[in-house]
Amino acid sequence: MERIEKDTFGEISVDASKFWGAQTERSLRNFKIGADKMPLEIIDAFAFLKKACAVVNVSAGKLSEAKGKAIKRACDEILSGKLDEHFPLVVYQTGSGTQTNMNVNEVVAHVASEKSGQKIHPNDDVNMSQSSNDTFPTAMHIAAYQRIQQELLPELDKFERVLKEKKEAFMDVVKIGRTHLQDATPLTLGQEISGYEAMIRRAKRFIEESSKELLPLAIGGTAVGTGINAPTGFGDEVAHELAKLTGAPFISDENKFFALSSHSPLNFVHGALRSLAADLMKIANDIRFLASGPRSGIGEISIPANEPGSSIMPGKVNPTQCEALTMVAAQVMGNDTTIEVASSQGNLELNVYKPVIIFNFLQSVKLLSDGMRSFRMHTLDGLQANEQAIKEKLENSLMLVTALNPHIGYEKAAQIAKAAHENGTTLRAEAVKSGFLTAEEFDEWVDPLKMTNL
Known part of the structure; x- marks a missing residue:
């Protein structure tokens, strides 16, 4: 009917x-x-x-x-x-x-x-007392702020907490460092993970601080920002009432012409979301590189086997959660470009790209929250150190020679490393053979744990 x-x-x-x-x-x-x-x-x-x-x-x-x-x-x-x-x-x-x-x-x-x-x-x-021109941007800020507070920030807390637990569990596991994807001096697995923890902690701070820019609201500006057909003080009173209804400290924007024609606050806050996406891309990539193998890759860590990885290769397990999280990060970066372009289109008194801005913003918040939750539950929680593989790679690394620099100088240390590489021997054997130091001195000076400065 x-x-x-x-x-x-x-x-x-x-x-x-x-x-x-x-x-x-x-x-x-x-x-x-x-x-x-x-x-x-x-x-x-x-x-x-x-x-x-x-x-x-x-x-x-x-x-x-x-x-x-x-x-x-x-x-x-x-x-x-x-x-x-x-x-x-x-x-x-x-x-x-x-x-x-x-x-x-x-x-x-x-x-x-x-x-x-x-x-x-x-x-x-x-x-x-309203116009679409002031109600829609007000709703945009309310929705964006609430989803960040209620969904994203709580997951960031949980994600950071798991990284802290893993950092503490692996703080004494000494491994070889890698810069430029090449062997470097040692650090501990816990130190490596502490970098990830700091990324998430700072990303959370960036989001918390920037999201305060969403608290000023456009309501009261009505059609073009002048407040026509709205009673005096309407914007202030509605913002006060919204603060009571939602529990968020919303206020009336001091300049309604800005609030209707510009969406730089949402663009600014999404920049913090994009920064988080970049950090998550790095963390997920690192973990899948370190977990590569199990026999022909780096294999220094193990991640949970959640499902079969291949339709043709039996027994294969892939870093699927890492792949999902990096796709989330890529989507958020794309959303950021859309929001940036749309935010630039505040022609005269009104930006007329509002729906696509808030759609992409809320999608980013949802994807980041869900992506981190999935990655935390199905990868981070079960992450383990393969200590034997770590030890073998550490002992076989030529970059331990860096510890000799203060004792015999850079050039002599480089000669030892080059000889060990060309002859397929150990640093210790080539160091003693060189006559630059004794076996006892090598054992005293080349201590991987000391090299981590723990």
């Missing part, structure tokens, strides 16, 4: 079981582009926002208590997840997000009218 809805363009039929109205229906018909829907995180952010606006409009005497109560109840129903099916619009729509704002207005109005028995208008009541 269908019902007839009306807007300024006239009548249009809508599936009677759906709660949206004419403008949502027109968007559905006009923008059949891809399968990517507007993220539900944005819908939830809008529900918080519409609820806060209703509270402030009632307080300002612009909206009746009864209508305000009905709107708030409808917003709570959206936040419960019961109405998700009524938000069908794709990302690739109007660049201001107007159609998603109207989708929310129409659904809230429909539910509020039905439950209260009075007529609630999507524009005059639900969208009172």
Whole structure:
């Protein structure tokens, strides 16, 4: 069955079981582009926002208590997840997000009218004192900040904690270092992992600090930033109400013209996400290199065998979690480029690439959170040191000769290393043969553990 809805363009039929109205229906018909829907995180952010606006409009005497109560109840129903099916619009729509704002207005109005028995208008009541131009960027900041706080930062804490545990467990396992993918001086496996731990700790700090830029909100700017049709102080009061509703310290942006036309805060914060992606790419690559083998690679660490690795080579186990995490990192780097380009398109008073910015931003947060969780649970937790392989490679390395530099000089030490390499002998044998030092001196000076400065 269908019902007839009306807007300024006239009548249009809508599936009677759906709660949206004419403008949502027109968007559905006009923008059949891809399968990517507007993220539900944005819908939830809008529900918080519409609820806060209703509270402030009632307080300002612009909206009746009864209508305000009905709107708030409808917003709570959206936040419960019961109405998700009524938000069908794709990302690739109007660049201001107007159609998603109207989708929310129409659904809230429909539910509020039905439950209260009075007529609630999507524009005059639900969208009172607002414009799509200030509500959508406000919802963008709410959604982005909440997902970082509730999803990404907790996983970063867990990821860092596991790295700390592995660092401490392997702090005394001396191994050969590698720079330029070539043998270098020794360090411990724990020291190596401490570098990863520091990367994650700093990435977390970068994200925490930069995400504070998401707290100022555009609401109150209405159409172009002047605040036309909004009561005095509306932005401040709505931000205060949102802070109470969400528990996040949102404030009103001091310059609404900036807040509508620029998305540099989201671009800036995503730069911190891109930096995290780069660190995760490095960590995952290092681990799969160190775990290569089992017999013909480096093989200094073992990672869990989670599933068969090959459809043709029996018994093969691949570093699949490393591969998945590096693909996540690559996607986030691509998202960063999209966000950067889209953020540059703030033409005159309004950026009209808003939906694609927030879609890619939220995807990055989700992928990073899920990717780290999967990698932590299925690789990091089960990572083990292959101490025999580590010992063999350490003892066979020519770079231990570096410990002789302070005693016999760089050139003589280089002669010993070159001779050992050419003759296929040990450093100790060539050192004694050279006459530059005794066997006892070699044993005293070439101590891999001492070379780590632990």
